[in-house]
Amino acid sequence: MTVIRQDDVIQSVADALQYISYYHPQDFVEAVHEAYQREESPAAKDAMAQILVNSRMSAMGHRPICQDTGIVTVFCKVGMNVSFEGDMSLTDMINEGVRRAYNHPDNVLRASVLSDPDGKRANTKDNTPAVIHYDIVPGGTVDFQVAAKGGGSEAKSKFAMLNPSDSVVDWVLEQVPKMGAGWCPPGMLGIGIGGTAEKAMLLAKESLMESIDIHELKARGAQTRSEELRLELFEKVNALGIGAQGLGGLTTVLDVKVYDTPTHAANKPVAIIPNCAATRHAHFVLDGSGPAHLEAPKLENWPEIAWGNDGKSKRVNLDSITPEEVQSWKSGDTLLLNGKLLTGRDAAHKRMVDMINRGEALPVDFTNRFIYYVGPVDPVGDEVVGPAGPTTATRMDKFTRTMLEKTGLIGMVGKAERGDTAIDAIRDSKAVYLMAVGGAAYLVSKAIRKSRVVAFEDLGMEAIYEFEVEDMPVTVAVDSSGVSVHKTGPKIWQAKIALKEEA
Known part of the structure; x- marks a missing residue:
């Protein structure tokens, strides 16, 4: 009988979560670098350069790759010949590990988990509870797969109960464009097929714990139906031309994983869950000999990518910006x-719109100002602010018209595309939407020279801050005439890819 100490479980979970907050899996780094080297779209290539530079910076500085440090998911296989020494349940041990990881003083991670999800949505302050899945198996070890899943990619999950004769490939190719760029491609797609509705979703999530190996599969050839699906979907999803950050390009997915299981004769449950450019997961096994040890990767494993101002980006002074200058920018311009x-x-926008509807004055003057959709990580040491990458902009779409028409706001900065409701409001107000790269949060934070809370301090990371930025890189995603690069870019690259395939 293997005896595993309570403290070893807690420490191992905490260490793993700290580890994955700043170390990308090496297979992911290599896959992005390979995609970067062959990318032909300048915008997508620049986005991947920022992701790779950010990844190396995070590894060096031991600070989060992304400001959204995720909700913790654990797949735990408990051997039948294991006993635990301690007074906590295994679930409580895992959650205590999460608690310690997210409150680590040297690398504070953002607490994003809210209780009472359809009510007060109160932050639990320590990112607990984790979502834990158990499997009781033969043996004398406990196997852990630990992941930190960002909200932007999780929000793009899809499920359908297809008819048995329906095509999985056709359904996936219909869904991926609907997912937009809020899941921060390039990344992985996890596909679960079979079982019941909840089993298909679980299979899709678990498949994302696998390493990226699509090129090895291509080299040896498919041996099962699930492997055939992987290869077919990898080629056809990338042929959509969505590209890095949805800007249009050759690589949308780095790999496609497919897990399947038997299902009822009347059903074909299918789920998609994407992993983003902040892919974070680790595997370790406890055998009673002490806490797990995760080997730190060597910095030379990261490619040396030169990224910076190439002279093509226009410097903008936000302190003297005018509506006329904003209206001179065109979709695709870099600033x-x-x-x-x-x-x-989200929370700040809802509060402001409610105040406007009640006729109350806002605590901040937005006249000729820009607002950045971000919930930063708390700073440590001498940092001005912790990692501060953009959050998904579409969540603010329903507030956009009111903010533009009632506050004097002339521009917004966020992640991924805007929906038609927001684009119409931007065009009508002759405003602009700028896109920062999702998955480059530590890099973005280095452009922030000063930071202070100016309103709604009780909202924590969702408070209104005022940042003073220096050379923060963005792309004009929706210009004042309503032209969206997330609509034009993929169309252009889908056509180019089709021509290349015909040649």
Whole structure:
């Protein structure tokens, strides 16, 4: 009988979560670098350069790859010949590990988990509870797969109960464009097929714990139906031309994973769950000999990518910006932002719109200002702010018209595309939406020179901050005439890819 100490479980979970907050899996780094080297779209290539530079910086600085440090998911296989020494349940041990990891003083991770999800949505302050799946198996060890799943990619999960004769490939190719870029491609797609509705979703999530190996599969050839699906979907999803960050390009997915299981004769349950450019997962086994040890990767394993101002990006002074200058920008232009930038995301927007509807004055003057959709990580040491990458902009779409028409706001900065409701409001107000790269949060934070809370301090990371930025890189995603690069870019690259395949 193997005896596993309570403290070893807690420490191992905490160490693993700290580890994956700043170390990308090496297979992911290699896959992005390979995609970067062959990318032909300048915008997508620049986005992947930022992701790779950010990844190396995070590894060096031991700070989060992304400001959204995720909700913790654990797949735990418990051997039948194991006993635990301690007074906590295994679930409580795992959650205590999460608690310690997210409150680690040297690398504070953002607490994003809210209780009472359809009510008060109160932050639990320590990112607990984790979502834990158990399997009781033969043996004398406990096997852990630990992941930290970002909200932006999780929000793009899809499920359908197909008819038995329906095509999985056709359904996936219909769904991926609907997912937009809020899941921060390039990344992985996990596909679960069979079982029941909840089993298909679980299979899709578990498949994302696998390493990237699509090129090895291509080299040896498919041996099962699930492997045939992987190869077919990898080629056809990338042929959609969505590209890195949805800007249009050759690589949308780095790999496609497919797990399947038997199902009822009347059903074909199918689930898609994407993993983003902040893919974070680790595997370890406890055998009673002590806590797990995860070997730190060597920095030379990261490619040396030169990224910086190439002279093509226009410097913008946010402190003297005018509506006329904003209206001169065109979709696809690249800018470097300088000056004072306000922040605000879901909770702040809802509160402001409610105040406007009640005729109350806002605590901040937004006249000729820009707002950045971000919930930063708390700073440590001498940092001005922790990693501060953009959050998914579409969640603010329903507030956009009111904010533009009632506050004097002239621009927004966020992640991924905007929906038609927001695009119409942007065009009508002759405003602009700028896109920062999702998955490059530590890199973005280095452009922030000063930070202070200016309103709604009780909202924590969702408070309104004022950042003073220097050369913060962004792309004009929706210009004042309503042209969206997330609509034009993929169409252009889908056509180019089709021509290449015909040649």
